[in-house]
Amino acid sequence: MEQIEMLWEFQQADMEADTLETEIKRSPNRLALKKNRDFLLEQQTAVRQIEEEVAQMLDRVDIIKDAILLQQEQLKALQARLEENPPANLEEAQAFAQDAQRLVGGIQSYEQEMRRIQQEAADHERAQKEITVKFSRVRAEYETQKIAYEDEYKEQMKALEDKRHAAQEKGKDIDPNLMERYQTIKKHCVPPVAKLVDGQCGGCYMGLPQVTLRNLKSGAKLIECESCGRMIIQL
Numbered sequence: 650m651e652q653i654e655m656l657w658e659f660q661q662a663d664m665e666a667d668t669l670e671t672e673i674k675r676s677p678n679r680l681a682l683k684k685n686r687d688f689l690l691e692q693q694t695a696v697r698q699i700e701e702e703v704a705q706m707l708d709r710v711d712i713i714k715d716a717i718l719l720q721q722e723q724l725k726a727l728q729a730r731l732e733e734n735p736p737a738n739l740e741e742a743q744a745f746a747q748d749a750q751r752l753v754g755g756i757q758s759y760e761q762e763m764r765r766i767q768q769e770a771a772d773h774e775r776a777q778k779e780i781t782v783k784f785s786r787v788r789a790e791y792e793t794q795k796i797a798y799e800d801e802y803k804e805q806m807k808a809l810e811d812k813r814h815a816a817q818e819k820g821k822d823i824d825p826n827l828m829e830r831y832q833t834i835k836k837h838c839v840p841p842v843a844k845l846v847d848g849q850c851g852g853c854y855m856g857l858p859q860v861t862l863r864n865l866k867s868g869a870k871l872i873e874c875e876s877c878g879r880m881i882i883q884l
């Protein structure tokens with residue numbers, strides 16, 4: 650068989666294998682599996698983020714508790730001073746009152762912040778629980794899908810391997826230079842080989858210059874399409 654004919658038959662087999670590979674990648678079961686896997690990964694990230702935020706909240710709560718204790722102690726000390734040394738005049742009494750007010754106000758605003766954080770932490774915990782429930786449901790689904798898809802995938806890979814092998818067989822006697830040219834064109838033009846159709850390139854359907862056509866008529870087996878770069882053959 651001539652090189653050009655072998656190349657043409659190789660291309661048929663090569664394209665069939667490529668088509669199957671694309672089909673496998675797009676198979677509904679594979680996509681469903683991928684969708685669930687992506688979802689699980691997203692949820693894991695979300696849970697990690699919640700955990701980090703809750704940890705930060707707990708740290709802040711500890712700081713607030715210490716601050717409240719400190720201000721309570723200061724308040725007690727102030728009261729003790731007041732009992733030991735009652736204010737002698739109105740000015741001193743007002744100063745005491747202001748100090749006490751400041752401490753009480755500080756404690757109140759810390760307590761407010763603590764309540765807000767506790768509320769937020771509770772919200773976070775609820776969100777985390779919801780995620781956990783959804784997560785285990787999707788994971789169970791994912792595991793089942795995965796087992797079901799494993800067999801399908803093995804079959805698909807076997808079929809693809811057969812097609813790749815068939816293409817390889819058809820291509821084994823093709824001149825390596827010609828094969829290299831095929832692979833190079835394939836990177837930007839698929840399929841890389843086209844037949845001559847009514848004086849046009851069978852790939853891009855652009856008319857070929859007369860001089861090129863004359864080359865074909867005078868025995869050239871293979872020419873290049875100036876528009877798309879494909880190899881044009883005449884069988």
Ligand SMILES: [Zn+2]
Binds near residue numbers: 850852854874877879
């Ligand atoms: Zn072309």
